[in-house]
Amino acid sequence: MKNDAQHADVVIIGGGVAGLSCALYTAKAGLSTMVIDAEASQLQTVKQLNNVPGLSSPAAPLGGSDWLIYARSQAQEAGAKIHGDRATKLSLDTRPFHVVTERGFECTGDFVVLAVNLGYPWLTELGFDVAVNEHVPSGKIRYVVGAGYDGVTAVDGLYVAGLLAHIPSQSVIAAGQGAFVGVQIASRQLGRPYMWHD
Numbered sequence: 001m002k003n004d005a006q007h008a009d010v011v012i013i014g015g016g017v018a019g020l021s022c023a024l025y026t027a028k029a030g031l032s033t034m035v036i037d038a039e040a041s042q043l044q045t046v047k048q049l050n051n052v053p054g055l056s057s058p059a060a061p062l063g064g065s066d067w068l069i070y071a072r073s074q075a076q077e078a079g080a081k082i083h084g085d086r087a088t089k090l091s092l093d094t095r096p097f098h099v100v101t102e103r104g105f106e107c108t109g110d111f112v113v114l115a116v117n118l119g120y121p122w123l124t125e126l127g128f129d130v131a132v133n134e135h136v137p138s139g140k141i142r143y144v145v146g147a148g149y150d151g152v153t154a155v156d157g158l159y160v161a162g163l164l165a166h167i168p169s170q171s172v173i174a175a176g177q178g179a180f181v182g183v184q185i186a187s188r189q190l191g192r193p194y195m196w197h198d
């Protein structure tokens, strides 16, 4: 590992719906949070998002890319750093975890959250079993075998978020699941149940 690798309490790989939602909660809880994102969320092509309760409707539509812009700036305002790049290496057998990107950026994290959705082929290279997420009719979406709504994996400190956690393909569910992972990590790190109420 290079000595100049940045360290964060939480490294989130994939800054789409679930990753950004997770980042908002870990950063707000005071955990240093690094998001590495290849900037190809499935949501960014959605012209009109009509099914986020209280936020969008056919009468007051919100674009998918707008949702992502707002979610990015919300996570950044809470303190998260976002690095636009694709993660290509992740060491599972060192602590902290060590992540390297396509363009040579390196960072370490005490916790890692995998929220890469369509980036699942990389996860198979890392040794994870993935299977078709039968909640999504297209048959193109995968989940990490063994991971459920809590995102917990067999590797201590490593979580999955979003569609990889075997959930249906609705943004509001992916956002909620990402937030749940963030709250669990914050609670673990703080040693008490974390709650954000304004």
Ligand SMILES: Cc1cc2nc3c(=O)[nH]c(=O)nc-3n(C[C@H](O)[C@H](O)[C@H](O)COP(=O)(O)OP(=O)(O)OC[C@H]3O[C@@H](n4cnc5c(N)ncnc54)[C@H](O)[C@@H]3O)c2cc1C
Pocket: 013, 014, 015, 016, 017, 018, 019, 036, 037, 038, 039, 040, 041, 042, 043, 044, 045, 046, 048, 049, 050, 051, 085, 086, 087, 088, 115, 116, 117, 118, 119, 120, 122, 161, 162, 163, 164, 168, 169, 170, 171, 172, 174
């Ligand atoms: C055509 C279409 C229309 C849709 N319409 C709706 C709708 O109307 N309402 C609704 O609720 N949902 C809709 N969805 C579903 C919604 O987009 C998904 O449920 C949601 O995006 C899933 O969130 P996620 O965080 O799991 O994945 P994503 O939002 O796809 O985010 C994954 C992120 O990980 C990044 N990534 C991948 N590999 C790497 C890597 N190695 N390193 C770094 N980053 C990486 C990607 O670039 C991406 O930014 C639609 C989807 C599609 C395809």
